[in-house]
Amino acid sequence: MKITGPTGLVVGTLLLGAQPAFAQSQKPTAEDLDQRIRILERKLELSQEEADKKAKDSAAVSASEKGFSIKKGDFELKLRGLFQTDARIFVDDDGAFNDTFLFRRLRPTFEGSLGKLVGFRLTPEFAGDAATVVDAYFDLKFSPAATLRAGKVKGPVSLERLQSGSAIAFIERGFPTELAPNRDIGVQLQGALFNSTFNYIVGYYNGVADGRDAATRDVDNRKEVGVRVFAEPFKNVGGALAGLGFGVGGTHGSQFGSAVGNGGVLPQYRTPGQNTFFKYATDVAANGDHTRVSPQAYWYVGAFGVLTEYIQSEQTVALADVEEGIRNTAWQVATSFVLTGEDASYRGVTKPSQPFTLGGEGWGAFELIARYGELSVDDVAFDAGLASINSSAREARSLGVGANWYLSPNVKVVLNYTQTEFDGGAAGGADRSEEKAVFARLQLAY
Amino acid sequence: MNRLKSLVAAAALALPLAAHAASVELLNVSYDPTRELYKDVNEKFAESWKTKSGDAVTIKQSHGGSGKQARGVIDGLQADVVTLALAGDIDAIAENAKTLPKDWQKRLPNNSSPYTSTIVFLVRKNNPKNIRDWDDLVKPGISVITPNPKTSGGARWNYLGAWAYAQRKYGTDAAAKDFVGKLYKNVPILDTGARGSTTTFVQRGIGDVLLAWENEAFLSIEELGPDKFEIVVPSLSILAEPPVAVVDKVVDKKGTRKVAEAYLNFLYSDEGQKLAGKHYYRPSNPAIAAQFAAKFPKLDLVTIADFGGWAPAQKMHFGDGGVFDQIYSAR
Numbered sequence: 001m002k003i004t005g006p007t008g009l010v011v012g013t014l015l016l017g018a019q020p021a022f023a024q025s026q027k028p029t030a031e032d033l034d035q036r037i038r039i040l041e042r043k044l045e046l047s048q049e050e051a052d053k054k055a056k057d058s059a060a061v062s063a064s065e066k067g068f069s070i071k072k073g074d075f076e077l078k079l080r081g082l083f084q085t086d087a088r089i090f091v092d093d094d095g096a097f098n099d100t101f102l103f104r105r106l107r108p109t110f111e112g113s114l115g116k117l118v119g120f121r122l123t124p125e126f127a128g129d130a131a132t133v134v135d136a137y138f139d140l141k142f143s144p145a146a147t148l149r150a151g152k153v154k155g156p157v158s159l160e161r162l163q164s165g166s167a168i169a170f171i172e173r174g175f176p177t178e179l180a181p182n183r184d185i186g187v188q189l190q191g192a193l194f195n196s197t198f199n200y201i202v203g204y205y206n207g208v209a210d211g212r213d214a215a216t217r218d219v220d221n222r223k224e225v226g227v228r229v230f231a232e233p234f235k236n237v238g239g240a241l242a243g244l245g246f247g248v249g250g251t252h253g254s255q256f257g258s259a260v261g262n263g264g265v266l267p268q269y270r271t272p273g274q275n276t277f278f279k280y281a282t283d284v285a286a287n288g289d290h291t292r293v294s295p296q297a298y299w300y301v302g303a304f305g306v307l308t309e310y311i312q313s314e315q316t317v318a319l320a321d322v323e324e325g326i327r328n329t330a331w332q333v334a335t336s337f338v339l340t341g342e343d344a345s346y347r348g349v350t351k352p353s354q355p356f357t358l359g360g361e362g363w364g365a366f367e368l369i370a371r372y373g374e375l376s377v378d379d380v381a382f383d384a385g386l387a388s389i390n391s392s393a394r395e396a397r398s399l400g401v402g403a404n405w406y407l408s409p410n411v412k413v414v415l416n417y418t419q420t421e422f423d424g425g426a427a428g429g430a431d432r433s434e435e436k437a438v439f440a441r442l443q444l445a446y
Numbered sequence: 447m448n449r450l451k452s453l454v455a456a457a458a459l460a461l462p463l464a465a466h467a468a469s470v471e472l473l474n475v476s477y478d479p480t481r482e483l484y485k486d487v488n489e490k491f492a493e494s495w496k497t498k499s500g501d502a503v504t505i506k507q508s509h510g511g512s513g514k515q516a517r518g519v520i521d522g523l524q525a526d527v528v529t530l531a532l533a534g535d536i537d538a539i540a541e542n543a544k545t546l547p548k549d550w551q552k553r554l555p556n557n558s559s560p561y562t563s564t565i566v567f568l569v570r571k572n573n574p575k576n577i578r579d580w581d582d583l584v585k586p587g588i589s590v591i592t593p594n595p596k597t598s599g600g601a602r603w604n605y606l607g608a609w610a611y612a613q614r615k616y617g618t619d620a621a622a623k624d625f626v627g628k629l630y631k632n633v634p635i636l637d638t639g640a641r642g643s644t645t646t647f648v649q650r651g652i653g654d655v656l657l658a659w660e661n662e663a664f665l666s667i668e669e670l671g672p673d674k675f676e677i678v679v680p681s682l683s684i685l686a687e688p689p690v691a692v693v694d695k696v697v698d699k700k701g702t703r704k705v706a707e708a709y710l711n712f713l714y715s716d717e718g719q720k721l722a723g724k725h726y727y728r729p730s731n732p733a734i735a736a737q738f739a740a741k742f743p744k745l746d747l748v749t750i751a752d753f754g755g756w757a758p759a760q761k762m763h764f765g766d767g768g769v770f771d772q773i774y775s776a777r
Contacts, residue, residue, distance in 0.1 A: 035589065038652045039634045045650075046637065 065351075065409040067446045069112075077112040082166050083444045084127075090273065091436040097275060103127040104441070105165055107134060117141055134183065145191040152214060153188060155181030156201040156228035157249040159296035159309045160332075166445035167348040169307075169367075170400055171416045172272045175330035175375035178211040179267070179313040180294060181226075181251065185214045188226070197235050199247075201228045207253045207290070208263075210313050210328075211270070215263025224253030224290070243300030243345070250293040255286040255315070265290075266317070269328075269375055271396060272418045273437035277425055278377055278392040280317065281385065287323055288316030298346055305336040305344035319386055326381045332373030336404075339366040349406045356407035365406040371418075372399050382424075393425030393432050414441040469502040470705050475525035477512035477599050477688065478639035479662040483725040484529070490721065491712045495705060503705055511639035512599025519543060519693065526697050526706045529690040531599020531640075533557070534756035536691050545695040559687035560713035561727035564747060565600075565607045567678040568647065568656040568663040575654045579680050580611040583655065584628035591646050591653035593637040595764050599688070600640035602764060604657040607684040609763070610748040614682065627773035648675070659686070660742070661726035677743075685747040688727075 028036070059072040067080035084104040090097040104127060111121040119139035125132045137151025154162055158180030160173045188203030207224030208214050230247030255265040260279065265286040269278040296309035310331040317326055342349045342365045354362035376395045381387045400418035407413065416439045425432030476484060488505040495503045508515065508523070512531035519525050520543045530536055533551055540548045551558045569577050575588055583590050593601040605626065612625035635652065637643040640659055647656035648666050655678075658666070663677050690710050697703040712718045719729040723738035753759035763769045 035634075035652060038650055042635055042646055042650050042652055046635070046642070 065446060074113060074115045077110065080109040080111065081444070081446055082107045082109070084165075085442050086171065087440045088273075089438045091438060093433070093435070096433070097273070097435075104171075107165075109135070113141075119147075143191070144196070145193050147190050148187065149190060150187040152183050152185045153203075155184045155205065155208070155251065156188065156203055156226045157181060157251060157292055157294050158311060159247075159249075159294070159298065159307060160334075163346060166412075166443065167346065169334055169336050169348070169369045169404065170272065170371060170402060170418075171414055171439040171441050172274060174272065174332035174334065174371055174400075175269075175373040175396070175398065176294065176309045176311040176332055178269045178375060179311045179328060179330050180211065180249075180292060181205075181208045181224075182211060182213045182262075184208050184224070184226075185216075185218075186223075186226075195236050197232050199228075199230045201226065201249075203227075205251075205253075207251075207255055207265070209255075209260065209265050210267035210292075210315075212264060212267070213262040219259055219263060220256045220265055220286075222254045222256060224251050224255075226251040230296075240301050241299075243305075244297070245299075245346075246295075246297035248293065248295045250291070252289070252291045254288055255290045256288070258283065258285040267313075267315075267328075269377070269396070271420045271435050271437075272373075272398050272400060273420065273435050273439075275435060277396055277422060277432060278375075278387065280381070280387050280392075281319065284317050284319045284386050286315060287318035289325070290315040300344050300346065303338040303341055303344055305346075306333065307335075307346075308333045317381075317386055319384075322384050322386070324380050324384050324386065326378045326386065328375070328377050328381075330373065330375040332371060334369065334371035334373075336367055336369045339368060340364075342406075348412075349404070351409050352406045355409070356411075364408065367404040367406070369402045369404060369416075370400065373397070389424040389429045390427055391425065393422035395423040397421050410444060410446050412441075412443040412445070414439075414443065416440075469504065470702055472503065472505045472526040472702055472706055472709060473508065473524060474505055474527050474529055474709075475508045475515050475519055475523060476529040477515060477531040478509055478641040479600070479644075479659050479665070480529060480688075481507065481509050481641070482665065483661075483721065483727065486721050486725065487713065487718060490717060491709055494712060494717070495708060498708075499705075501705070503709075505709065509639075509641070511593065511597035511601075511642075513602075514597045514638060519545070524696050524700070525693050526700065526702050527690060527692055527710055529688065531686070531688050532602060532756060533687065533689045533750070534602075534760045535599055536689055537756060539693070543695075545693050546691055547694070550691045551689060553692075554690065554710060555714060556730045557687060558689040558691055560690060560710075560718065560730055561688065561722035562730065563660045563686045563688065563727055564683045564745065565603050565657060565680075565686065566660050566663050566683065566743075567680060568658045568666060568675055569654065569678050571672075571674050571676060573676060573678065577655050577678055580608055580625075580629075580682070581615075583608070583632065583657075584625060585632075588632050588655065589634055589653040590629060590632045590655055590657065591635065591637075591643050592633055592657040593640055593643045595770050597638040598640055598643075600659050600662075600686075601636075601643075601657075603659075603684055603686045605763065605770065606750070606753060606759065607657075607680075607682070607748075610684060610752060611680070611682045614748075623769055623773065626769070630770075630773055660728075664726035664741075679743045679745050682746045682748065685749045687750070 059070050062069045067078055069078045082105050086102050086104045089099045106126040107123050109123040113119045119141055121135050121137055123135040125134045137149050137153050140148040158177050161177045161180050184205040186203050186205030188201050190201040192199050203226040205224045206214055206218040228249035232245040234241040257265045260266045260268055266280055268276045270276050292313045294309055294311035298307040312329045314325055314327040336344050338344050338349055342353055349365045352365035356362055356364040374397045382389050398418055398420040400416055402416035405413040418437050420435040422432040484507050492503050512535045516535035516538050519539050528536055540546050540550055592604045595601040595605045608626050608629055609622045612622040635646055637646055640662055644662055646652050667675050692706045697706045719731045719734035723729045728742055729735040750756055
């Protein structure tokens with residue numbers, strides 16, 4: 001072992017200052033000096049071995065733009081978070097809707113692993129009037145091709161629903177999400193095959209109303225099966241098609257009862273401004289099969305991205321002696337273009353090339369977005385008297401434009417304008433007034 | 447009901463079959479210089495066990511300073527068996543972790559020590575500092591290599607060997623303490639284990655004399671050649687009895703008791719005893735020991751019983767604030 005650099009300096013200092021036990025003479029011999037050097041080298045070696053062992057035995061604490069982590073071997077606890085504060089203004093609404101500031105998401109996330117087999121995630125939500133649980137599940141990770149996940153999870157249907165709340169292009173998701181399950185409680189097998197170019201989910205859940213969240217327990221003692229397959233065949237090849245993904249998701253089950261909203265079985269469809277424009281008439285009840293199918297795709301190439309999906313939700317509902325299968329549909333096309341040259345992706349702009357610095361050259365990344373979508377309620381719902389055209393719209397069409405400003409990997413500012421028009425939904429069967437919404441958001445995510 | 451019974455019966459039949467087909471893994475937590483011995487033992491035992499039972503057994507080894515290893519087991523290291531440098535370390539496991547009974551040493555022959563060893567001096571070829579006995583180790587200018595008695599079982603045997611010599615020669619504990627204090631003033635580095643000290647002396651070329659396990663000294667000469675080192679046998683040394691024990695709570699939890707007990711009994715078999723002799727440990731079986739007698743020098747040996755056993759020796763010399771702490775902090 002040769003001693004150079006700082007180590008050599010240390011050794012030199014010690015040589016000058018130290019008096020090893022064996023040295024007795026005032027003038028050490030060459031042999032004495034050789035031994036002293038060897039002893040110091042060995043002590044350094046042992047110190048390094050001890051330090052390496054301690055480092056190996058100690059948990060590593062790390063912090064980065066992706067959050068905070070404590071890790072030792074296959075055991076890890078990660079702390080992440082998503083905080084969104086919105087300003088929501090409705091234009092030309094004659095005071096019909098409240099303009100407001102609100103917390104849209106206040107979600108710390110605790111996730112990690114307990115050995116190679118077990119993973120977990122817990123995400124509470126503090127943005128509502130009462131704290132709730134958004135995600136709570138644990139994984140048994142048998143292999144990349146087979147993970148068993150149990151708990152409260154996103155339903156395996158809508159492409160935009162499955163996108164992280166921090167990465168969605170617009171402040172609120174589009175119409176297809178209104179027909180897909182939000183979170184549901186159940187168990188699912190999922191995995192990635194063929195070098196992660198093919199993903200699947202097969203699950204068994206309590207079942208929820210379109211667009212809504214699960215109750216803490218099943219309200220109707222009926223269950224739902226969900227399946228989703230999604231392929232990115234050129235993911236590992238590169239080129240213009242590398243960011244192309246397509247697939248289909250769906251559910252099938254049965255539901256009974258008249259509960260609406262979160263934990264219910266009947267839907268209430270909302271605009272991108274989050275105002276309800278369709279609900280069934282009083283006393284209408286879910287009364288049998290409920291099937292959803294959603295083909296979907298995205299394509300991200302360079303700074304350009306497009307996400308599109310279609311969904312059909314067919315549900316048997318009844319009112320007194322009338323029973324009908326109501327087939328509602330929705331679709332959307334959303335595009336994005338990153339002006340500053342970063343790559344667009346399903347995860348948004350993950351890292352601006354030049355993060356914003358006050359008084360510096362960096363301004364972050366800018367992205368322009370546009371979206372058009374429609375939601376159509378089955379005519380039968382109105383013809384059979386299951387919904388009233390005087391209070392519920394038959395169809396909603398929405399156009400949205402906006403801009404995203406990624407100041408850093410953690411901070412995003414969003415500005416959206418969406419205009420939604422309706423068929424029906426107002427007194428006398430007239431069209432409900434157009435909804436013009438200007439939403440702004442400040443987001444912190446890590 | 448009949449269907450349920452059939453299912454239970456099928457499960458009852460399937461379980462032993464599944465257990466029979468499973469391979470077994472043991473963890474042997476040992477001290478520093480036994481690496482080569484147990485590598486051989488593990489291989490031979492696995493063959494023997496396969497022949498006897500049809501099962502495959504894999505034995506994982508863990509080595510380090512004996513005291514450090516005992517601490518690891520106390521802290522939760524799942525050792526099926528421990529094969530440590532001294533009984534005091536296994537006593538500490540029984541006392542603190544309560545994973546084996548306090549009378550563990552009575553369960554196997556010869557106080558559960560299938561082989562013994564002693565402490566000798568390894569010096570450089572032609573013994574340039576003319577080191578002949580313990581007195582030479584306390585002379586000014588002599589550099590002595592020995593590990594830390596706080597972490598190494600071998601080091602505790604070294605220390606007690608020196609103490610026994612001084613007490614016998616100078617007559618009092620005070621004189622022995624002074625003698626051992628002078629010896630440790632000549633120790634420039636305290637490794638955590640015997641193998642580390644061997645590296646310090648043999649590989650790094652530090653020191654004039656290594657206080658070594660007899661087997662470790664022979665191994666150094668075997669590996670590096672008699673032209674580099676030679677063994678000096680002191681006038682008095684100590685009988686080191688490295689003991690072995692099954693860790694009851696671990697083997698019962700893992701279902702490995704049968705194979706773990708067979709593993710330790712294998713050490714007492716003729717084949718195991720010959721392997722011990724081959725690796726320069728003194729076999730406990732007199733007949734096998736006789737076959738290796740020419741290898742081992744005859745010398746006057748004290749035993750741990752001369753110190754009242756491991757418990758008082760540990761407390762007086764190596765406990766916190768004990769004699770070793772006093773003499774080492776006074777350096």
